[in-house]
Amino acid sequence: MGLMDVDKTPMRDNTPKRVEELWFEDGGLVVQAEQSLFRVYRGILAARSSVFKDMLAFTQPPDAEIIDGSTVIRLPDTAEDVTYFFRAIFDSSFFETYPSKVCFDSVLSIARLSHKYSVDYLLHRALVHLSYEFPTTLSAFDERNIASPDFQNIRSTNLQDIMLTHESISAHLAVIQLSRRVNALWLLPLAFYQLAPAHKETIHDCLQCSAFATHPAELDGDDQILLLTFSILLSRMEHDALDFLHCTDDNTQCAGGNQCSRARLRAITQARNHMTTSTGPNPLEISKVYCPDIWDGLLETCCAACFTHLEETHDEARQKIWDKLPDLCGLPPWSELEKMKAEALD
Incomplete structure (x- = not known):
């Protein structure tokens, strides 16, 4: 038979x-x-x-x-x-x-x-198409998640209740492998940032993946270590991202008193819950673009002076975090990566 x-x-x-x-x-x-x-x-x-x-x-x-x-x-x-x-x-x-x-x-x-x-x-x-998806400035990163027409099927935003899919993981790994091959190093910081996983299943998927569809998508040994290190260091930055909710003592223009303090405490709780349920470390996420419920739903009850102060302080904190991303990849600062991009694309 x-x-x-x-x-x-x-x-x-x-x-x-x-x-x-x-x-x-x-x-x-x-x-x-x-x-x-x-x-x-x-x-x-x-x-x-x-x-x-x-x-x-x-x-x-x-x-x-x-x-x-x-x-x-x-x-x-x-x-x-x-x-x-x-x-x-x-x-x-x-x-x-x-x-x-x-x-x-x-x-x-x-x-x-x-x-x-x-x-x-x-x-x-x-x-050029890849550079719009993996930009070199924080403002372009925020704008991309609102309006970019490219690659919606593979995009990983790490928003609450959205899990990193295998398709998204392997796609970002393919970008890292391609970036190394063609020396487009300015794509790497954001590619690694969006992969930075917090749970072992995602880490396992990143380390074991070999292809996106029919495209190579495998990290070499050095990049596997880099991904693990990047994830750990990025997790620590989440605390820095919430400091703006604590640091209001220098705002002498506050007119809300306890009302502003209660709003900040509720926002801290909401933000920590948000980070706990997120797929992984994402210190850039607690912003108006990604978390309108925190800003429009809670912090809007602060007085105008406190709201402006919180906004400015948080913008500064996010920019500092963004500026550290290339260093986490062992790369030169954004200014040098942007020069590399300009030479390649202009």
Whole structure:
């Protein structure tokens, strides 16, 4: 019975298949990646990529494989990566500049192969999309969580009652791996920040993950240690984030007295409960953008002078926390990372 079952199992069809949207009848080059075939234009590919230009300059041997009159070259990349990459090259409407909405998978594929095959304008475009999702300023970080059109499916905001999904975890790991590969180090602080887990299940997922969909998403040993250290240090910063609710003694303009004190005590309790139920350390979260219930529901009962004082003090505290993120990753300060970004993207 077992032998008969094996015999009846249909064989997998390994015959190469055309990718119809990237099979141009007048194309002069056939590219194979895994079991996918693409017929594309040699001249356009050579013009876009110096690597392909050099590759195609070699004289083909007499026994070179030919399909429909076109020379065949094989790439070691995945079919999915090559499909996204070629679509970006041969279809100008497929992968447009920010703020056009793009697929996160396509950004990873295009960035990776653009770097590998030296297609600078596509690598630049992919890094711009990623840079809006992983910004270098606190104001851009707050604005991104309100209005950014990109990557909603993988975004990890760590808001209360929202758990880090496996998809979000692996996506951020893929960004870290890609950032290391293409030297886009300015993406790393926020990528690590949004991964900083507090419970062992999330830590386990981060350390054991190897792929986001079909994309590599695995931390090397140094980055695994960095993630654990980052999480511990970030947890300590949560206390700094709440100091603004205690430090009001220097506000001599208070007109509310006990009413302001009670509002701050209720806000402290609410904020601590919020942090306890959150998925992990997130000291930047206790702000108007993420916790309107604390600000609009509790602190608005303070007098105007106290509310303004609390707002200014907290803004300063959040900025100090933000400024420390690159150092937690062993990177230079934001000012230097922004120069690196400007050199790469301008």
